[in-house]
Amino acid sequence: MAPEIAPRTATVELTFSPLPVHVRTARLVATAVARRGGVEETLLDEVRLAVGEACSRAVEAHQQQCPAEPVRVELRDGADRFEVVVTDRVPNDDPAAGGTPEVSPDLAELNGNLNLGFAVIAGLADDVNISSTPSGVEITMSWPAKKD
């Protein structure tokens, strides 16, 4: 787990084999946990879509480079933000550089232009951070959450 987790933050973590079908599971879990974490109903669509995009991207990257490794989604239900971290294990893959050169044109089309995915994430998350580390790409997104 990342060091920045506050001690009282409740977390749910999902890891899954890099298959498109599990992106649906990730959307389902993220939406359910966000709802309970106090994210407003009107924002849940954005959470669902942004998390789906980040996971689709990770699944695609893993399928090409490390199909045996799972994709990881961490959901942090913090004091006033609901935070989602999607981590892939494809080292030094610069997501913002636009497309992976080895992708066949068909697959690239099928999975959409990678930049479309990022455009969606950037347009939907309240706050986004994309960091490319030697062990993989980490996309952190967050939304405001109300506690009652």
Added chain:
Amino acid sequence: MAPEIAPRTATVELTFSPLPVHVRTARLVATAVARRGGVEETLLDEVRLAVGEACSRAVEAHQQQCPAEPVRVELRDGADRFEVVVTDRVPNDDPAAGGTPEVSPDLAELNGNLNLGFAVIAGLADDVNISSTPSGVEITMSWPAKKD
């Protein structure tokens, strides 16, 4: 991961802070993954309930003994069985011995008689294995799954 995983088995793993609310998330995920994994609709109720019972038990054990440690649920979508493994990190807690002595009577009532939970699991899962290891208790349950 346990050694018995077949190489082609797709897995989804969920870990969560030991809070009752996350038992709902676990039920939700287990049911969704089981459905997609080809478990018959008529068995999904059993999956939902048995996974909920195993997670409730683990949450209770963690709350008493290691509230900072997460509970883990592994969903293995194998060739002809859908398998769920719920693992707690409470060492040498013999679940079948019936009740943890330190529990206040109220909490014990609230969380049901531990044996009721096991009765439910045993009555619902097609196949159950409970193993108590030095690192915690592992409940493995499985149901038949059809691939199409």
Added chain:
Amino acid sequence: MDLKVSDYTTDDDLTVINVEGEIDVYTAPKLREKLIDLVNKGKYHLLVDMEKVEFLDSTGLGVLVGGLKRVRAHDGSLELVCTQERILKIFRITGLTKVFGIFDSVDDARENRKKQK
């Protein structure tokens, strides 16, 4: 998904508790509080209507068993209305069908109560 609990008392002094939603490890405390509260108010004849219960786990069973113990300490009763097969199954698996009177409707339970008097 969440649990709604409400109650009313009939003129033959039976308190009917309507439970709607999921009774699980997360919501069971709410039902437990309701049962304790009623017993504290001197209501010792309880009938829990489970017809709108969508999910029940062993925590919920534990709360019902706890309620039964409480009312029995006052010579009371705790009975159930339940016709849903998926819920009945859980009572059957755990052997609790032998512990609770289970009726098909509130009227059936009231009828039975009159007979016993």
Added chain:
Amino acid sequence: MDLKVSDYTTDDDLTVINVEGEIDVYTAPKLREKLIDLVNKGKYHLLVDMEKVEFLDSTGLGVLVGGLKRVRAHDGSLELVCTQERILKIFRITGLTKVFGIFDSVDDARENRKKQK
């Protein structure tokens, strides 16, 4: 949740594709195959009716863009019917409202097509 795709061709030679459900990384291949199939059959004027789409992600957008490229290679068109704000939002965020003709109904799209002839 899953994706249903069906189509029919009007007498003014417009092929309407009805899409129902979620267009995402899991189901998009199905829509892609349908588009390719239609183009292979010589259908170059496509109208995708998105009114029953419940979810659309960038993979779905990619498939629509891919379809557009294919029909354009034959001087064709690919337009959309969409009034759902949550779906329109995704086209707007990605700038694709400028790329696709988007209509309020199949009739509107047909009307527009007649005018352009």
